[in-house]
Amino acid sequence: DARVTQTPRDKVTEMGQEVTMRCQPILGHNTVFWYRQTMMQGLELLAYFRNRAPLDDSGMPKDRFSAEMPDATLATLKIQPSEPRDSAVYFCASAVAAGEGVSEAFFGQGTRLTVV
C-alpha cells in the first residue's frame, strides 16, 4: 500500500529552535510538494521539486525556511529559527509529472507544528 510518510506527526518546540520535518514520497514519483495549512491562510504552497531539483520555492520565507531533497526517498523542510507564527500543519505530497501533466497528488498525514 503505497503512501507518503511524514515525520514527526506532531512537534512542539520553543521559539528560536530548529525544526526539521521529513517526508518519504511514494517510490517512483518524481514530484514533491510542501504545503502549509492554517485556519487564517488556508493551504499555501511553500516549495516543490521535480526530479529532486527545486522548481519553485517562492512561497517560502527564505530567511528561515529551507527545503531539500538529499535523495529520491527523502524530502526535508527545515525552519531555523522557528517562530510562533510558523505554527501550522505542514503537508508533503508526491505525484508523477509526465507528458500530460501532473497525476494525482498523494498527501501525507501532515506534521502539526506548534511553536511556543
Next chain:
Amino acid sequence: GDSVTQMEGPVTLSEEAFLTINCTYTATGYPSLFWYVQYPGEGLQLLLKATKADDKGSNKGFEATYRKETTSFHLEKGSVQVSDSAVYFCVMDSNYQLIWGAGTKLIIKP
C-alpha cells in the same frame, strides 16, 4: 495568470439534500481538473478528476463535469450524508503545478 475560484463556505445542508459546489477556472490551455477532499483532522485525498473537456469524474456518489465553454468544474451529489462533512478543494494542473481553490467547508446536519 491561471487561477481557480470556488464558492465560499461554509455550506450547510440537511442529510439527503442535493449538493452543488461551484468551481470555475482561468487557464491558457486545457488543464486537468481535480476535486480533493479533507475530512476533519486528516490529510487531503483525491475525490475525482477529469483530464479533458466533457469528461465526467465520479467517485462516492460525487460527480463533476469538465465544461470548457463555461470554464467550470462544479461538484455535485444527489443525496449527501453526514459523513460527507469535510472541506472540498477544486484544483487545476497548470504547467505541471497544482493551482488550488480556497476550499469550501461542507456541513451536513442529520
